[in-house]
Every structure is written in structure tokens, then in C-alpha cells.
Amino acid sequence: MNQSTPLPNASLLNQLLRFTPTARMFFSGNLCTLTQGSEADGLKQGTMHLLSRGELQLTRKGFAPLNVRAPSVLLLPRALEHWVQGSGPQGVDLMCATLSELAPPLDMILPDVTVIDLTATSSLQRPVELLFEEAEARAFGYRAAIDRLLQYTFVVLVRHLIDRQLLSGGVLEAMVDSRLGVVLSMLHESPEHDWTLDSMAELAHLSRSAFALRFVQVVGIPPLTYLTHWRMAVARNLLAQGQAVKAVASQVGYGNATAFARAFQRASGQSPSAWQMEHLSQP
Structure with missing residues (x-):
């Protein structure tokens, strides 16, 4: 969709997220060394990486390395072999989560890799801050809280992409x-x-x-x-x-x-x- 294309009505947009994927945290902390994708982080499921400090390098076979600076969210919504590592001596502070299978029509419009700069969207800043606060405090029930916050963050991320008309795909055009x-x-x-x-x-x-x-x-x-x-x-x-x-x-x-x-x-x-x-x- 381009900037002149009207957005679909709310009823149709709700269908994009009717079956929002569930999310489960599998890593939270500082990452310095190269970590190969595993079943937990992207070979069999989609992944979401949230960066709070530092810089991360994403490597995929057949593609040039991608450097991502914090604060950012890196979304790989489909099973995709990849490697991540922190850049620089301090590494990167991040949280990683798996995503369950995407459902249509959302699976038809999300690209394989999306990077969102959190300084450009206030709506995502607070959910990500809450995620890292929960991970640091580790109060009872923190994993359940984090997984639900991750799902909410995914919803807000899709809203951001739609509102900024950063997604394209035939389904969105068909909706209007x-x-x-x-x-x-x-x-x-x-x-x-x-x-x-x-x-x-x-x-x-x-x-x-x-x-x-x-x-x-x-x-x-x-x-x-x-x-x-x-x-x-x-x-x-x-x-x-x-x-x-x-x-x-x-x-x-x-x-x-x-x-x-x-x-x-x-x-x-x-x-x-x-x-x-x-x-x-x-x-």
C-alpha cells in the first residue's frame, strides 16, 4: 500500500489479528557471541528479538549481514534459519521469543524480516520497557506476564505497520x-x-x-x-x-x-x- 491508498475499515482490519500468534520468551539478557538459530529461535517457528541496548548483527544464508541498533524490534514471523550476535565489546541486551504459526490473512502481508526503530514509534516504547522491567525484576508470574506482553507487543507492532502503510499485499488492497x-x-x-x-x-x-x-x-x-x-x-x-x-x-x-x-x-x-x-x- 502507498501513502495515497485508504486503510481498510476496522472490521476488516480486526480480521488480520483475529488469530494473533502466541509468543514465548526463550532468552533474556546480554548476548556477545554468535548464536546459531535453533528450534527455539527460528528454524521451526517465527521469532521476535527486542533490543534495549547495544547493537545486534543478524546473519542469514545468502544475505548480507544486517546490523540493528537498539532500541528496536526485529521481527522474523516465519520459520527462518538465522544467526544473531552482539556487536562491540558490550554486546547487546535483548529478549528473544518464539511465535506460533501465522494465520491468514496476516501471513500473506508480513515480510520475512522487519525492523522497527522504537524511537520512531511511541506506541511500542512502553510495552517493550515493561517487558525488560519484568525480565529484570523476575517477580512471581513474570514469565506468564512476559508472554502476554509479547503478544500485545506483536499486535501493537502490526498496528504500527498498518498505520504507517509499511505493509503491502494483495489482501490489503482487496479489503479496500x-x-x-x-x-x-x-x-x-x-x-x-x-x-x-x-x-x-x-x-x-x-x-x-x-x-x-x-x-x-x-x-x-x-x-x-x-x-x-x-x-x-x-x-x-x-x-x-x-x-x-x-x-x-x-x-x-x-x-x-x-x-x-x-x-x-x-x-x-x-x-x-x-x-x-x-x-x-x-x-
Whole structure:
């Protein structure tokens, strides 16, 4: 989006963060030496690095090193192999957290690496200060407090990127499109509906072919593919709450649990029951 592009309405923007990823701190302190990415910090999950003092160097295969000065937030929202180290004799004071899997439509617009200078945004300064205060005080319950503050910080960070129009992506353009915006809104609100290409086109007041073409040109994927991505995000959220697979299937537009299980397996690489068991067993 450029500076002249209007922002989507609040209802659609809320859908960006309907399934906000959870966050879990795995490091807090001073880092001087090179630390290779591990399962905890970015090979299998996204990561967020928060710098309070010093300078950090981020290294990724195939890319030039990136130097980041404090106070800053460094967001790598997807599983991405990387190495970090403090620059200079004093190293860097930072906090690192893992992020759970991104859900659509947010996963379609966040870049692989984002650096936010905290001196340029007052809205992020206080949450980050509170995080480091909690980490230093280590009062009882501090880890629970930090993980919730990290999730809040992520929300404020996305707000900042949207407000400054620093994110781009077809979904954002579709949200302000006079024809596509209403379709996205209805897909998000009613994933259980028996959607077809014809019913979506009717909402957009376009022919079937014109709607399909416009959706792909703006969003980047076919409308039924987008619908499936959204339904799977809703399904994962419901499964994580402990709902039965059969009940989840009906809430995301599948007539029976077998059809839902096949779609979920294709999207997630696991059956719904296996995914649910794995995630409910996590602390």
C-alpha cells in the first residue's frame, strides 16, 4: 500500500489479528557471541528479538549481514534459519521469543524480516520497557506476564505497520476494493457457509469469470484457495480450544468429518486429531 491508498475499515482490519500468534520468551539478557538459530529461535517457528541496548548483527544464508541498533524490534514471523550476535565489546541486551504459526490473512502481508526503530514509534516504547522491567525484576508470574506482553507487543507492532502503510499485499488492497472487500468480509464472518465461486461473484456484482480474474489479480491466489486457507485457520483455533473434530468440521463449511480431515491433512500435514493432540499437550 502507498501513502495515497485508504486503510481498510476496522472490521476488516480486526480480521488480520483475529488469530494473533502466541509468543514465548526463550532468552533474556546480554548476548556477545554468535548464536546459531535453533528450534527455539527460528528454524521451526517465527521469532521476535527486542533490543534495549547495544547493537545486534543478524546473519542469514545468502544475505548480507544486517546490523540493528537498539532500541528496536526485529521481527522474523516465519520459520527462518538465522544467526544473531552482539556487536562491540558490550554486546547487546535483548529478549528473544518464539511465535506460533501465522494465520491468514496476516501471513500473506508480513515480510520475512522487519525492523522497527522504537524511537520512531511511541506506541511500542512502553510495552517493550515493561517487558525488560519484568525480565529484570523476575517477580512471581513474570514469565506468564512476559508472554502476554509479547503478544500485545506483536499486535501493537502490526498496528504500527498498518498505520504507517509499511505493509503491502494483495489482501490489503482487496479489503479496500469496492467489489472484493464485501466478499472478504463475508468469507471471514461465515466460513461455515456453502460458498461457491458463483455465490462470491454475486456478492461482488461481477460475472463468475470477471470475479475470479479480479480476485487472483489483486489477492494473488484463487478465491476458493483463499477460503480454504481461512477455514483451516478457523479450524485450528477451534481444535486448540478442544472442540471435537466433527463439531469443527461443520463450523468451517464441511458436510462431514471425513472431507474436513482430508482438507486439513493437505493444509497442515497432519490429521485434525493428531494436530489437536499435539497442541493440547503443549504447556
